[in-house]
Amino acid sequence: MELVDEHGKWAGRQLERAVAERVKQGTLGSASKLCVVAALGAQRSGVSSLLNRVCGTQFDAAGRERDAPRTLGVQALFCAASRLEDAGAFLALDVEGFDQMSTTRVLIQDAGASFAAAAADVLVLSVFMHDISKPEASGMAALASIARTLRALHESGTLGGSAIRRRVIVAVRDYDAEELSEQELADFYKGELGAHMGGGLAAVKKVFDMRFEFLPHAFLQRDEYEQGIERLQSLLVQLQQELSCRKAAAVYPQMRKIWQSIERELNQNSRTGHASGTAQDEEADAAYYVQAAMREALDGYFKRVQPWKEAVESARLVRNFGPDCKLRVDEALTAFDEATRPYEHTRVYLVRREELRTSILLDLQTLFSRQVLKVRDIAYHVFTEKASRIPLSGHVEKRVGEAIQEADQFFVERASALRCEYAPKDAWRFENERAELLGGIRENATERLQLSRLQGSYIPKIRKPVSVSFHYLDPTPFGWYDSRYKPAIPVGPQPSEDPDRYRRAGIGSIRPTSSEGHKFTRRSSIDYAETLRLFEADAR
Structure with a gap:
């Protein structure tokens, strides 16, 4: 039976007719309680096959293509497992996976998971052990989104008199006790879920009553796997007895009311492109969709x-x-x-x-x-x-x-x-x-x-080195100096006499030109009379 089709439209009239048919046949009383069990999980996490094995249903677990989802929208079937039938009436919901799909279906997937969680009495979450640390594949991100939806529905009165708290059974698939103990894994999961919800373990306990069931590999440990399936059935029977489930005649109207509320939010999100709420909620939703x-x-x-x-x-x-x-x-x-x-x-x-x-x-x-x-x-x-x-x-x-x-x-x-x-x-x-x-x-x-x-066909040419030498007698030809030795001739102009020492000047040699210090220059032509006069003046 189809409750929500693949396009996100309500198609639950089949459920109403199926309940009326069972009441007419006497297999289900109108006043009898009907326990609704919803199975959630990521794509290719074995949700449909696990639900078929536990509840005795016949959901399509083969898929139309290799990478195609097994379920689109929300499907519903009455449980046929003998252990569950003996305890009472159970209705199983198979919900479309909430990750690794086209982004055009993200809002539909989110709405389908929120609807199943609000309409169900017990949630069964299928998680593989190697995906337990991944927020999307382990369902942590989905549960955080479901918690916000449940709070909104509870505040609007859509849930009626039912409590907001939901029973959640986390079925850990391919469990290996040598890697991590059951208690450590359960504590880790609840701690990470509290971090995603933003309130720690206290926030988790307000919305979810979590139980864990550890299933080994279905083929490598077949006997232990079958025992885990039996424990899951016993746990469902126990929860059904503890909960005050709705009457069979009231299940369809309640589901219809819940979906109408969620559909209004879905249409609004489709128009605006993002969910309403606080900036923190918007960032969390953006992380999921992006x-x-x-x-x-x-x-x-x-x-x-x-x-x-x-x-x-x-x-x-x-x-x-x-x-x-x-x-x-x-x-x-x-x-x-x-x-x-x-x-x-x-x-x-x-x-x-x-x-x-x-x-x-x-x-x-x-x-x-x-x-x-x-x-x-x-x-x-x-x-x-x-x-x-x-x-x-x-x-x-x-x-x-x-x-x-x-x-x-x-x-x-x-x-x-x-x-x-x-x-x-x-x-x-x-x-x-x-x-x-x-x-x-x-x-x-x-x-x-x-x-x-x-x-002998190739004779390489003889390469002789060419050396060039330059012989010269001038120690500084063209102003060059041998850098290996100290130059013999001073570089630059050098004074021929000590300027601080007086000496006797001769005709045609040098003469003083300053009173502070004697600066000497050479003259090309000599005035003898002038020279003698200066010499005598200097001697006095």
Whole structure:
């Protein structure tokens, strides 16, 4: 029976007719209590199969495609397990997974999980042990969103007289006691859930009464798994006896009322693009939706580059890899931006967008590196093919040098064409591969030349060093000085006499020109009379 279809529309008339039919047949009394059990979980977490095994239902657990969800919307079936039928009437709800789906369904998934939690008496959450620390896959983010919805419905009076607190059974799949004890795992989960709800363990206890059931691997430990299924059934019977479940005739009207309230909020979110509430709630919702959009963009990218990976695995090059890399990055970022447009103002949007871009570039860099190795091998093959056609003659060295240059140029051009425009400057480099190529080519070229030399067809030219010497007698020719020795001639003008010492001046030599200190200069023509007069004046 379909309660909410895949488009987020109410389709619960089937449940109303099914309850009336059972009342008419006498298998269900109108005053009988009907315990509603809702199963939640991430995509591919085995929710439908677990529900079928515990409750005896026949929900579709095969899926239409490998990556397609098993359930869309909310489905309902009466439980047929003998242990549950003996205890009373049970109605099982199979809810669409709340992660790893198209962002166009995020609001529908969130609304379906909130509806099931509000309409159910007991929640069964299927979690794999290796996903227990992941907020989305473990259901922590979903439970935090459900808690806000339950509080809003309780304050608006939609829940009627029923209490806001819900019984939650966390079924831990593939449990391994050697990794973590049951108590440690339960404490960790409740602590992390309290952190997501923003109030610690006290906030968790106000909304959820949590129980844990640990199921080992269904195939490797089949007997222990069957015992865990029986414990789950016993726990459901125990909770059904403790709870004051609604009467069968009141289940459908109550569910209809709850969905109408949630549908109004769903329509409002579809128009505004984000949930109403405080800034903290908006940031938390943005983290959930943006994370889902990033995963969808990554899934789309991986599907588009799958042919590239197959080509690289088979040692082939991808045509137009460099320009197409830019196109693949742009496509993924565009899809992400369109899906998260209402949350562009949040911090988580910027973080996830950069994370998406970095993840794609790292994956493309792996393909780039493997193709560079292939180009290196092709360039080496180009050299060997060209070198094999070079005749053994006196010009073999020149021809081999040309072949080396041609192979090097071939490698640089092809490797540069593989680079992406968005690649960081310090990444997507091929200097090491180029050095390895040239090293291998030179070894091959040396062997080629040595073979030619041994055969006598190639005689290398004798290279004689040319030495140039300059002999001179002048110790400082052209003003040059030998830096190894102290120059013999002082550098720069030097005074010929001590200016502080008086000496007898002669005709045609020097004369004083200052009273403070004697500064001496040479004259080209001498006035003898003037010289004698100055000499006599100086002597007095």
